[in-house]
Amino acid sequence: MEPAPLPRSRPRLAPLLLLARKSLLGSRFTFALLVLSVAAGAGFQIPNTSNLAGFSEALLEEELRHGAGDVRVEPRDKRHFDDGAAAAARIIDAAGAPVRAAVPVLVLPGAVGKGGRFQNALAYGYDFPGDPALRPFHLTDGALPGRGDSNGVLIGTSLANRIGVKVGDAVDLRVILGGPPGAAGEPVGASVMTVRGLVAGSAGAYRSVFLDRAALAEKTGAPAAASAVNVHLDDHFAASDLATRLEAGLPDARAVGWREDDPYVTNYLAANRTVNAVSYAMVVAAISIPVWALFHIHVLGRRREIGILAALGFSRREIFGLFLLQALVVAFIGLALGAALGYGMLLYFQAHPIFSWEALVVRPVITAAVLAGPCLAVLATTLLAGSVPAWRAARTDPSRVLRRID
Numbered sequence: 001m002e003p004a005p006l007p008r009s010r011p012r013l014a015p016l017l018l019l020a021r022k023s024l025l026g027s028r029f030t031f032a033l034l035v036l037s038v039a040a041g042a043g044f045q046i047p048n049t050s051n052l053a054g055f056s057e058a059l060l061e062e063e064l065r066h067g068a069g070d071v072r073v074e075p076r077d078k079r080h081f082d083d084g085a086a087a088a089a090r091i092i093d094a095a096g097a098p099v100r101a102a103v104p105v106l107v108l109p110g111a112v113g114k115g116g117r118f119q120n121a122l123a124y125g126y127d128f129p130g131d132p133a134l135r136p137f138h139l140t141d142g143a144l145p146g147r148g149d150s151n152g153v154l155i156g157t158s159l160a161n162r163i164g165v166k167v168g169d170a171v172d173l174r175v176i177l178g179g180p181p182g183a184a185g186e187p188v189g190a191s192v193m194t195v196r197g198l199v200a201g202s203a204g205a206y207r208s209v210f211l212d213r214a215a216l217a218e219k220t221g222a223p224a225a226a227s228a229v230n231v232h233l234d235d236h237f238a239a240s241d242l243a244t245r246l247e248a249g250l251p252d253a254r255a256v257g258w259r260e261d262d263p264y265v266t267n268y269l270a271a272n273r274t275v276n277a278v279s280y281a282m283v284v285a286a287i288s289i290p291v292w293a294l295f296h297i298h299v300l301g302r303r304r305e306i307g308i309l310a311a312l313g314f315s316r317r318e319i320f321g322l323f324l325l326q327a328l329v330v331a332f333i334g335l336a337l338g339a340a341l342g343y344g345m346l347l348y349f350q351a352h353p354i355f356s357w358e359a360l361v362v363r364p365v366i367t368a369a370v371l372a373g374p375c376l377a378v379l380a381t382t383l384l385a386g387s388v389p390a391w392r393a394a395r396t397d398p399s400r401v402l403r404r405i406d
Contacts, residue, residue, distance in 0.1 A: 027298065031330070034294050038334025038382050039341060041287040045279060045374035046342025050364035051354055052276045056269055060236055062360045063265045064258055066136055067203030069103065069230030070239040073246060073255045080106065084213065084226025087253075091229055094249035095242060100234050101134050103127070104226035106213050110175035112155065114163050121159055122208045123175045125216030125226075134232050137205035138359040142167035142197025150215040153193040156206040157358070160198050169195050173209065177220050189219040202360035231255075280377055287378060288385040291327070295389035299323065307398035320387075320394035327386025331379050339375065 064070055073091055081087040084104025091102045106125030111118040124136065128144045137154065145152030153173065155165065165171055175189045199205050217225040231246075233239060239257035246255035259266045299306070309319060346364045355362040 030294050030298055034291060034330045035334045035337065037287055037290040037294075038331055038378060039337035041283045041381070042335050042338025042374060042378045043341030043345070044286075045283045045378065046339065046371060047345040047349060047364060048279050049276060049374050050346055050366060050370050051349060051362065052272050052279075053365040053370050055355065055362045056272050057365055058360055058362050059265060059268055062202045063262065064236055065134060065232065066138065066201050066205070066359065068136070068228075068258070068262075069134075070233040070236055070258050071231040071243045071246065071255055072258075072261055073102075073229045073231060073250070073253050074227065076252050076254045078252075080220075080222065080225045080227045081229070082222055083224040084217075084229065085224065087226060088229045090250065091231060091246060091253075094246055095231070096245055096249075097238070097242065098234070099242075100232040101131060103130070103134060103230045103232065104213065105136075105228055105230060106216050106220075106225055107227045108175040108177065108216065108220075110173065110209075112153075112159060112163065112174075112209050113172050114165055114169065117163055118172070118174070119159055119162050121156070122204070123173065123216060124208055124210045125213035126210050127213050136203060136230075137199035137201040137208075137210060140198050140200050142195070145196045145212050147212060148214060149196070149212050150218070151192075151194050152196040152211065154197045154199045154210040155195055156208050157198055157200045158206040159209065160195075165195055167195050167197060171195060173211075175216070175219065191219075200358045202358045206358050280374075283374075284377065284381045287381045291330070291382055291385035292388055295323070295327065295386050296392070298326075299389040299393045302393075303396060306393050306396045310396065310398035316394040319396075320390050323390035323393045324383065324387055327383055327390065330386070331382035334382070335375055335378060338378065339371075342371075342374070 073087070075081055081104070084106065088102035088104050092099050104127065108123045108125075110121060110123045112121050112123075113119060126136070128147055128149075137156075139154070140157065142154075145154065153171065155171070160166065163171070170192055171194075173189075173191050173193045177189050193211065199210065213226070214223060217223050231242070233242065236258070240259055243255040243257040243260070246253065306319060309322075310316075314322075346366055349364045350366075353361050353363050
């Protein structure tokens with residue numbers, strides 16, 4: 001009768017950790033290269049993702065919050081709404097969902113100049129003072145015209161530079177008021193205005209003029225007129241659904257969401273996502289190839305150790321876990337160094353934005369969600385790249401290794 005086989009030893013986590021540490025530190029140069037590969041990938045991708053997120057956020061803020069809003073509602077068959085405030089109230093009632101604000105605005109084509117030098121410009125009639133977070137401009141100098149101020153005007157910075165005016169100067173304003181259907185020509189309103197302030201804004205404010213809506217509407221003969229109502233939402237991406245509901249609920253109006261009305265913003269956001277995806281792919285390739293190659297060399301250099309471990313009773317799963325544990329250690333140390341490097345770069349880009357024009361300033365977004373994406377991607381890439389050599393180590397035949405056949 002044959003004796004019963006001896007039970008195989010089943011090492012616990014502590015011996016595996018000890019073996020992993022000794023094996024990993026057996027080649028300090030390889031270990032350093034592995035850590036640097038992971039740290040470089042994380043240190044590059046963290047600020048890249050944060051800056052791209054910051055660009056998307058700044059673009060939405062400037063083009064929608066300080067632009068034409070999320071949904072633009074215009075009369076379907078008329079030149080303008082007879083009563084802009086009443087139209088805004090109807091839109092809020094028809095929305096069927098919370099609306100941050102509905103802002104009536106009167107827009108007329110025209111020109112502004114001084115001393116006979118004119119520049120074409122759109123004239124916006126706006127209800128001052130309004131919510132500062134929703135104004136279609138940023139006040140850079142001077143003050144807002146008061147409600148009912150028929151002589152005050154705000155001028156975009158580009159226009160002010162071209163015609164050479166500053167706060168307090170008098171300017172000539174010409175606007176095409178629009179005549180009745182069939183009338184010959186378009187009546188033009190001319191008036192001398194006082195520059196109350198200078199405004200900036202990447203959505204067009206830098207080349208436009210702004211004045212009190214009631215004062216501008218008075219020139220058209222409809223004191224409460226509005227060309228459109230700009231609807232602002234807390235959720236920018238709910239605009240298309242709201243536009244559909246408003247079209248159905250307001251048959252005399254035409255509503256369009258910003259994604260359908262503004263391909264510039266839509267395409268910029270899509271390009272931003274594509275650049276971010278390409279950046280992730282580059283980081284994955286930059287980490288996975290050296291990590292796989294270095295761990296592969298590391299495993300080849302320890303074949304006899306692996307054969308001895310297998311002969312001592314370590315299972316394939318335990319050997320696989322031993323080398324995968326080394327990849328996990330490399331990932332955590334590399335991520336710690338990469339996160340420190342990435343955070344330092346974020347602080348630099350906060351102080352030195354990668355893009356700044358008018359009010360459109362791109363600064364990195366520093367949030368847990370934005371930072372977690374690159375870290376998780378680097379961690380997963382390192383573990384996947386390290387799992388291939390770990391699987392090879394687990395498949396090592398101890399008899400062939402110990403006999404020096406393999």
